[in-house]
Amino acid sequence: MSHDTLPRPRPAKTEERPTPPPPQRRRKHWTKRGNPVSGLGSVVWLAIVVVPIYAMLSASLTSQDKALTGNPLNPPTSPTLDNYNTVLNSGFGHLLSNTAIVAVAVVAIVLGLSVPIAYVAVRTRNRWSGLAFRLFLLGVAIPAQAVVVPLYLLIAKLNLYDSLLAVILPTAAFAMPVSVLVLVGTLRDVSEDLYEAMALDGASPQRMLFQLAIPLAKGGISTVVIFAALQAWNGFLFPLIFTQSDGPRVLTLGLFNYVSQFGVNIPALLASVVLSGIPIFAVYLVARRALVGGLMGVGGK
Amino acid sequence: MSAPTPTEDRPTEPTATTSTPPATSSKPPKLSKPSRSSAVGRPHAAWALPGVLFFAFFAVVPMLLAFYLSFTSWDGLGDPQPVGLDNWRKLIDDDRMVQSLWLTVLLTAASWVFQTVIALLLGVWAAGRQRNRAVLSAIFFVPFLLSSTAIALLFYALLDPNFGIIQENILGSSSGAFLAIVFVGGWQFIPFHTLIYQGGARQIPEVLYQAAAIDGAGRYRQFFSITLPQLRHTVTTSTVLLVVGSLTYFETVLILTKGGPGTDTAILPYLMYEAGFKSYDFGYASAIASFLVVTATGLSLILVRLTGFGSMRSTREGM
Numbered sequence: 001m002s003h004d005t006l007p008r009p010r011p012a013k014t015e016e017r018p019t020p021p022p023p024q025r026r027r028k029h030w031t032k033r034g035n036p037v038s039g040l041g042s043v044v045w046l047a048i049v050v051v052p053i054y055a056m057l058s059a060s061l062t063s064q065d066k067a068l069t070g071n072p073l074n075p076p077t078s079p080t081l082d083n084y085n086t087v088l089n090s091g092f093g094h095l096l097s098n099t100a101i102v103a104v105a106v107v108a109i110v111l112g113l114s115v116p117i118a119y120v121a122v123r124t125r126n127r128w129s130g131l132a133f134r135l136f137l138l139g140v141a142i143p144a145q146a147v148v149v150p151l152y153l154l155i156a157k158l159n160l161y162d163s164l165l166a167v168i169l170p171t172a173a174f175a176m177p178v179s180v181l182v183l184v185g186t187l188r189d190v191s192e193d194l195y196e197a198m199a200l201d202g203a204s205p206q207r208m209l210f211q212l213a214i215p216l217a218k219g220g221i222s223t224v225v226i227f228a229a230l231q232a233w234n235g236f237l238f239p240l241i242f243t244q245s246d247g248p249r250v251l252t253l254g255l256f257n258y259v260s261q262f263g264v265n266i267p268a269l270l271a272s273v274v275l276s277g278i279p280i281f282a283v284y285l286v287a288r289r290a291l292v293g294g295l296m297g298v299g300g301k
Numbered sequence: 302m303s304a305p306t307p308t309e310d311r312p313t314e315p316t317a318t319t320s321t322p323p324a325t326s327s328k329p330p331k332l333s334k335p336s337r338s339s340a341v342g343r344p345h346a347a348w349a350l351p352g353v354l355f356f357a358f359f360a361v362v363p364m365l366l367a368f369y370l371s372f373t374s375w376d377g378l379g380d381p382q383p384v385g386l387d388n389w390r391k392l393i394d395d396d397r398m399v400q401s402l403w404l405t406v407l408l409t410a411a412s413w414v415f416q417t418v419i420a421l422l423l424g425v426w427a428a429g430r431q432r433n434r435a436v437l438s439a440i441f442f443v444p445f446l447l448s449s450t451a452i453a454l455l456f457y458a459l460l461d462p463n464f465g466i467i468q469e470n471i472l473g474s475s476s477g478a479f480l481a482i483v484f485v486g487g488w489q490f491i492p493f494h495t496l497i498y499q500g501g502a503r504q505i506p507e508v509l510y511q512a513a514a515i516d517g518a519g520r521y522r523q524f525f526s527i528t529l530p531q532l533r534h535t536v537t538t539s540t541v542l543l544v545v546g547s548l549t550y551f552e553t554v555l556i557l558t559k560g561g562p563g564t565d566t567a568i569l570p571y572l573m574y575e576a577g578f579k580s581y582d583f584g585y586a587s588a589i590a591s592f593l594v595v596t597a598t599g600l601s602l603i604l605v606r607l608t609g610f611g612s613m614r615s616t617r618e619g620m
């Protein structure tokens with residue numbers, strides 16, 4: 001068989017659109033030859049992904065006494081929602097709404113501050129904007145762990161300890177470097193000609209930002225929204241160290257506290273894990289393309 | 302407004318750009334009209350100021366403060382007392398530090414190998430547009446939707462010998478605990494890196510594969526001669542994110558092993574947390590933190606320098 005007629009087996013578009021007649025044959029050919037290694041590999045990875053999730057769901061539907069005797073890989077014999085009730089009755093809604101507040105605030109701060117920085121870095125090439133850009137390029141490497149001790153001091157001095165702001169402000173700051181880099185990458189692609197055309201119309205930098213740069217940088221902006229929201233959603237260290245009481249407790253910290261609260265009640269613990277995943281899973285179902293596309297942007301376009 | 306002479310009406314940025322007259326002269330080859338207009342409508346550099354100050358206040362200043370605190374003794378109450386190099390001497394003499402540093406390096410290396418190999422293969426595979434690949438990729442992504450805390454709890458429960466999936470107490474042995482941390486980190490982050498590789502693989506120009514196929518290159522030859530070299534910048538990006546991420550694994554260790562058994566999985570961030578927020582030795586914690594900053598910055602500088610990430614060069618250069 002001549003290799004040149006074979007579809008390229010590896011990535012992208014096995015069935016090329018421009019040649020309509022052969023695809024039928026080609027596809028057959030493709031499945032026959034397949035790629036046994038990658039096929040097998042993907043099935044193995046599927047098992048690695050699915051088995052823990054399945055065990056979690058199954059166990060979270062099992063009553064505590066049954067969970068200790070049965071094998072968690074068997075489907076629950078008499079499924080119960082008791083564990084979910086236990087979790088929901090222990091303040092889960094409060095944790096969730098705190099996390100939502102943190103996420104929204106972090107996204108707003110990050111966007112509001114990063115977009116002008118990226119815009120200046122791309123449009124105004126001078127020493128200061130270059131310096132600002134470099135600050136964030138290096139900032140990517142500052143680990144949050146490295147600053148918690150002094151931040152703790154700072155937060156205490158600002159009288160923010162044990163408040164949602166104590167979580168929001170540092171989380172936003174630490175989401176900025178990647179956001180700035182992503183936005184600079186996107187804004188760089190906006191053609192200079194378009195700016196010049198607007199300049200000819202006498203547009204101010206503000207108008208260029210809002211009417212040209214931001215609309216054309218939607219991809220980068222949605223990446224930043226998703227990235228910043230995930231940082232807030234995932235954040236653990238800042239809440240752990242900067243909050244204490246029930247009032248400003250966020251979801252991740254709440255989950256962590258369930259370990260001691262539920263003790264050996266593993267089904268309840270797993271139910272809390274499932275519940276914590278539901279909101280973002282819902283987002284994933286509704287807007288998978290936007291979420292996945294946005295995250296792809298974090299790795300550079 | 303004087304419409305025909307649009308360049309006149311921009312008094313708002315006196316010092317913003319490289320000041321108007323030199324800007325014009327710096328681009329002599331162009332016609333005077335476009336080059337003059339390119340000097341207008343540029344935002345003042347001060348636009349960046351709020352963001353820079355905010356970031357400086359919550360990230361840069363604390364980092365410098367950490368360096369300062371590393372030369373003091375402070376229990377969180379009262380004022381930090383200067384103690385010179387005591388904390389750093391302690392750090393060098395601390396056996397746990399040596400172990401922890403070694404552990405952090407090992408963890409980073411093991412995570413890199415585990416995550417990069419699988420994510421690269423899965424990403425290139427998922428870049429294909431077949432239906433089954435799309436469906437499986439959607440499932441593969443699910444772990445990333447859980448927070449690291451949730452994932453750590455999930456495996457904390459699943460690895461519990463009383464729970465019954467695994468009878469052995471994996472977290473009780475030091476190699477078991479280490480491998481568990483590597484695995485759990487991979488379980489969470491491989492979906493993300495897969496996504497990055499998928500995006501990278503989709504950008505490889507089709508013509509390269511067509512040319513290779515004409516030359517008679519097979520599937521594996523194409524992978525090693527085209528896909529891998531074309532993905533080198535993607536590998537860099539993914540590696541930088543992965544290395545900085547591995548240096549800062551924290552909740553996984555805190556929840557799964559609490560640094561144990563003994564101190565066998567006490568990586569640097571965990572050691573810092575214990576010194577600071579368990580033993581209230583904030584001076585020593587700051588020394589560890591400073592060490593972490595230096596390591597992380599040094600590593601990413603090396604990676605950025607080695608690979609030209611900062612200049613964002615295109616892989617497509619010279620094509």
